[in-house]
Amino acid sequence: MAQTVFAPWDDPTQRPLIQFKGVTKRFGEFVAIDNLTQDIYEKEFFALLGPSGCGKTTMMRMLAGFENPTEGQILLAGQDMAHVPPNQRAVNMMFQSYALFPHLTVWENIAFGLKRQKMPRHDLDERVDEMLRLTRLSKFAKRKPHQISGGQRQRVALARSLARAPKLLLLDEPLGALDKKLRQDTQFELMDIQEKTGTTFVIVTHDQEEAMTVASRVAVMDEGSIIQVATPANIYEAPNSVYVADFIGDVNIIEGAATRTAEGYDIAWAEGQPPFHAKTPVVLGNGGPAYLAIRPEKISISAEKPDDAGNTVRGRIIDIAYLGNISTYHVEIPGGTMIKAQSANTRRLSRRSFTWEDEVWLSWTDTAGIVLER
Amino acid sequence: MRRFTWFNATSLTLGFAFLYLPMIILVIYSFNASKLVTVWAGFSTKWYGTLLQNQAFLDAAWVTIKVAVISSTIATVLGTMAAYVLVRAGRFAGRTLFSGMIYAPLVMPEVITGLSLLLLFIGIGLDRGIFTIILAHTTFAMCYVSVVVSSRLVSFDKSLEEAALDLGCSAFDAFRLVTLPIIAPAVISGWLLAFTLSLDDLVIASFTAGPSATTLPIKIFSAVRLGVSPEINALSTIMIGLVSIGVISASIISKRAAVAQQRDEQAAARTS
Ligand SMILES: Nc1ncnc2c1ncn2[C@@H]1O[C@H](COP(=O)(O)OP(=O)(O)O)[C@@H](O)[C@H]1O
Ligand SMILES: [Mg+2]
Numbered sequence: 001m002a003q004t005v006f007a008p009w010d011d012p013t014q015r016p017l018i019q020f021k022g023v024t025k026r027f028g029e030f031v032a033i034d035n036l037t038q039d040i041y042e043k044e045f046f047a048l049l050g051p052s053g054c055g056k057t058t059m060m061r062m063l064a065g066f067e068n069p070t071e072g073q074i075l076l077a078g079q080d081m082a083h084v085p086p087n088q089r090a091v092n093m094m095f096q097s098y099a100l101f102p103h104l105t106v107w108e109n110i111a112f113g114l115k116r117q118k119m120p121r122h123d124l125d126e127r128v129d130e131m132l133r134l135t136r137l138s139k140f141a142k143r144k145p146h147q148i149s150g151g152q153r154q155r156v157a158l159a160r161s162l163a164r165a166p167k168l169l170l171l172d173e174p175l176g177a178l179d180k181k182l183r184q185d186t187q188f189e190l191m192d193i194q195e196k197t198g199t200t201f202v203i204v205t206h207d208q209e210e211a212m213t214v215a216s217r218v219a220v221m222d223e224g225s226i227i228q229v230a231t232p233a234n235i236y237e238a239p240n241s242v243y244v245a246d247f248i249g250d251v252n253i254i255e256g257a258a259t260r261t262a263e264g265y266d267i268a269w270a271e272g273q274p275p276f277h278a279k280t281p282v283v284l285g286n287g288g289p290a291y292l293a294i295r296p297e298k299i300s301i302s303a304e305k306p307d308d309a310g311n312t313v314r315g316r317i318i319d320i321a322y323l324g325n326i327s328t329y330h331v332e333i334p335g336g337t338m339i340k341a342q343s344a345n346t347r348r349l350s351r352r353s354f355t356w357e358d359e360v361w362l363s364w365t366d367t368a369g370i371v372l373e374r
Numbered sequence: 375m376r377r378f379t380w381f382n383a384t385s386l387t388l389g390f391a392f393l394y395l396p397m398i399i400l401v402i403y404s405f406n407a408s409k410l411v412t413v414w415a416g417f418s419t420k421w422y423g424t425l426l427q428n429q430a431f432l433d434a435a436w437v438t439i440k441v442a443v444i445s446s447t448i449a450t451v452l453g454t455m456a457a458y459v460l461v462r463a464g465r466f467a468g469r470t471l472f473s474g475m476i477y478a479p480l481v482m483p484e485v486i487t488g489l490s491l492l493l494l495f496i497g498i499g500l501d502r503g504i505f506t507i508i509l510a511h512t513t514f515a516m517c518y519v520s521v522v523v524s525s526r527l528v529s530f531d532k533s534l535e536e537a538a539l540d541l542g543c544s545a546f547d548a549f550r551l552v553t554l555p556i557i558a559p560a561v562i563s564g565w566l567l568a569f570t571l572s573l574d575d576l577v578i579a580s581f582t583a584g585p586s587a588t589t590l591p592i593k594i595f596s597a598v599r600l601g602v603s604p605e606i607n608a609l610s611t612i613m614i615g616l617v618s619i620g621v622i623s624a625s626i627i628s629k630r631a632a633v634a635q636q637r638d639e640q641a642a643a644r645t646s
């Protein structure tokens with residue numbers, strides 16, 4: 001069966017659900033969002049990722065209607081949202097603090113938005129029950145928010161924001177308060193719900209693993225701008241800047257001077273050492289100074305020099321971090337640069353071949369590294 | 375360490391005696407059978423009986439209760455609105471001035487408040503009577519309500535209101551359906567406070583009352599100038615009872631609300 005890949009952003013005939021057009025948001029002198037332009041498509045699970053204070057919540061609040069852009073336009077399904085108040089937007093938000101109404105029961109919390117729509121009683125009951133089932137809360141319908149657990153409260157908040165079947169659901173660090181296990185379960189639950197309901201989700205998170213797990217596309221933000229938007233795989237494999245490479249996962253950054261070759265670049269990284277090769281279609285704007293970014297798991301570690309690897313370098317193990325399923329070796333290469341190399345622990349600990357102070361060879365292929373502008 | 379010492383016991387007794395002895399004596403003498411206030415002649419409730427026959431007192435009592443109910447209700451509405459605006463509006467030019475102006479009457483000498491209201495009523499040609507007392511009491515009780523309500527609103531999670539807006543409420547509905555039910559205990563204790571303040575106010579009422587309407591405190595005060603009677607004692611006992619009920623319920627309500635709030639906040643902070 002031929003399955004079409006979900007990638008509306010690559011399809012020029014698709015019209016985006018949300019369009020940020022040159023949006024700037026200032027709080028007094030402070031620029032929270034800086035001339036941002038971005039499209040988000042229907043049925044996307046769009047993740048905003050970035051350090052605290054980079055403007056993620058501000059973007060959400062502008063979508064929900066709690067803040068107005070200082071400059072620029074936000075369009076929802078082609079309509080300019082500038083003067084549409086929050087209560088008239090087909091958008092619902094799940095708040096970071098959940099913001100459950102403490103004086104209402106779980107049932108009443110979920111029904112709250114439906115009652116505002118003047119939904120007939122019978123349909124309303126049905127819809128609330130459906131939401132309770134979807135979030136597995138049926139047993140707790142009559143409880144007040146303070147009588148249920150954190151995980152259940154989080155599901156009530158989700159059910160409440162989904163009940164009105166919004167075109168767009170905003171989730172502001174929805175899983176921030178949950179512990180790791182519950183968090184992972186909930187992430188899959190969210191994806192499941194998103195698939196079932198076909199709602200467009202925009203999720204804010206500062207946890208890159210979470211963004212990678214749930215999102216169709218990830219936007220990495222810094223200081224009010226989006227630095228890169230791509231699918232989780234692309235943002236990991238082909239970051240467009242050191243900032244993104246460093247933000248998503250672990251990475252080795254090697255500084256050097258790039259010279260153009262037939263298939264990419266050679267990076268001269270230390271006096272008297274052969275340059276590293278990198279195969280890439282990317283063309284650097286400024287030639288000369290560049291960074292080579294390599295993920296630790298793409299670097300192999302061996303006792304003997306491998307003959308078939310594109311890049312090899314000798315080094316000494318300084319530190320080993322044992323993480324159970326994998327180990328990270330910190331290897332010092334000539335010139336004092338520290339390189340992290342990861343290998344899976346397929347053998348028992350006692351039979352592991354390397355230890356501290358061992359001289360080893362690091363190697364990687366020509367396509368493993370990414371050349372980034374300095 | 376010994377908790378009980380003669381020194382502690384003495385200071386406690388003295389302190390409470392200082393506070394409550396006058397009132398206790400008043401209450402006891404309201405049950406005195408003798409007409410002479412200072413001579414005890416056995417237990418009797420007859421002064422409560424004669425009080426009920428005294429039309430002037432009954433009229434004054436009725437005026438007082440009407441004034442207290444109406445003025446504290448208006449004061450609660452206005453005070454809650456003022457508190458809401460001041461807490462919610464965020465920073466705007468002159469905000470400190472506005473909130474200062476709301477709280478100033480708290481420390482303003484009552485004589486001055488009364489006098490200025492009197493001058494105002496004369497100035498605009500308003501006949502003094504029950505209406506002017508209500509206006510005056512609303513004015514000064516409003517700032518008390520506003521203090522009580524705004525201290526609750528400061529800790530009110532604004533995202534609850536945003537959630538209500540997000541779910542389709544108008545701003546007014548969000549206030550009516552979410553904010554008000556949650557801050558209700560503070561509003562009720564504000565009302566009770568306003569009610570008790572109005573009930574026992576003498577100074578401002580004296581300035582703003584007219585020949586057509588006097589309140590109970592004014593009536594008592596003028597009656598006492600002709601000599602203390604057991605009837606007055608009986609009346610005062612009833613007032614002490616009313617005021618105590620008001621104050622005690624206000625404090626019980628706000629205590630309960632504080633406990634509930636703490637519980638909700640703890641619940642919100644708990645992670646799993
Ligand atoms: N109402 C506001 N007034 C002033 N500054 C604000 C306001 N809201 C947000 N900011 C500022 O804007 C920046 C971005 O905030 P926010 O969007 O909440 O960041 P994030 O959610 O990414 O952590 C922060 O530096 C914050 O201090
Ligand atoms: Mg935030």
